[in-house]
Amino acid sequence: MALSDTTAFLLGFTTIFGALAFYLWRLDRTAARLAARMDNLDRDRPRE
């Protein structure tokens, strides 16, 4: 694997910021999924 300095630099920094962005997006999706579950529970609760 003969990487040039520029390619290694780009790969390294894309990994750092790409992985962090992916994790933040995943957290956001988890939060949205939980909010949907909460809405469903609210809807299914019998009204008094």
Added chain:
Amino acid sequence: MATTPLAGSADATSRLSRWAGDLRAPTLWAAVGAWLVLGALAWLVAPDWSGAEDVSAPLTRKLLFYHPASAWASFLAYFVVFVMSVAYLRERDLRRDAPARSAAEVGFLFNTIALVTGTVWGAVEWRSTGQAALATIYSDPKVLVVVVMWFVFAAYLLLRRMVDEPERRARLAAVFGILGFTCVPLSFLTSRVLASSLHPDVVGPGANADASLDASVGMIIGWSMIAYTLLFFALFLQRLRLARLEERLDEMEVA
């Protein structure tokens, strides 16, 4: 050994939850600020290595301000996993499981970043050793220990998805968490004890990084550790909050 929850522990949990939630935004903003400062220090204050004769990859060397700190953040996260796993096995209290799970997830993220950045950096920095780059990188004892740690925590996260019963899942995960954490002191020791290790140590006793790293570089590396620590806590608190909410929803759906 099962213990009866202490009176008022439910209140303590909700206080902890609120505290985690309240701290979330300031920690995230502090982390963003620290990362902006880190970027400025790395690109404006750090020496320009492009003219240095002994530096084969001057651009990639900027990873010095990101790669060791990623490893540090993963070690910190796995320490939290270790503490919470020991606490779970002692108390058999499921409230210890959510922090362990959240820290493991964030730790795995930083562990992956450290491994990938280390691989691409090593591929250009260690190519002069005469061996194939990947063979050089993955035959280094420190890297091998970190790879083993990555696999243990990958298994930890997979196992959590595969086991449905909460107590069994928490017990198995705690054992894996403790096992995985043993790699942290090992990775510190390998490059300091084994002469065959190519991997330099830039921080701590026995640091052996090359002489081109002056005082300003040391200061920026120190700052990168602070920035990554803040980011770890921001992500951990956010994940913990979601994990607690998930647990509460599970209970409500069962009821």
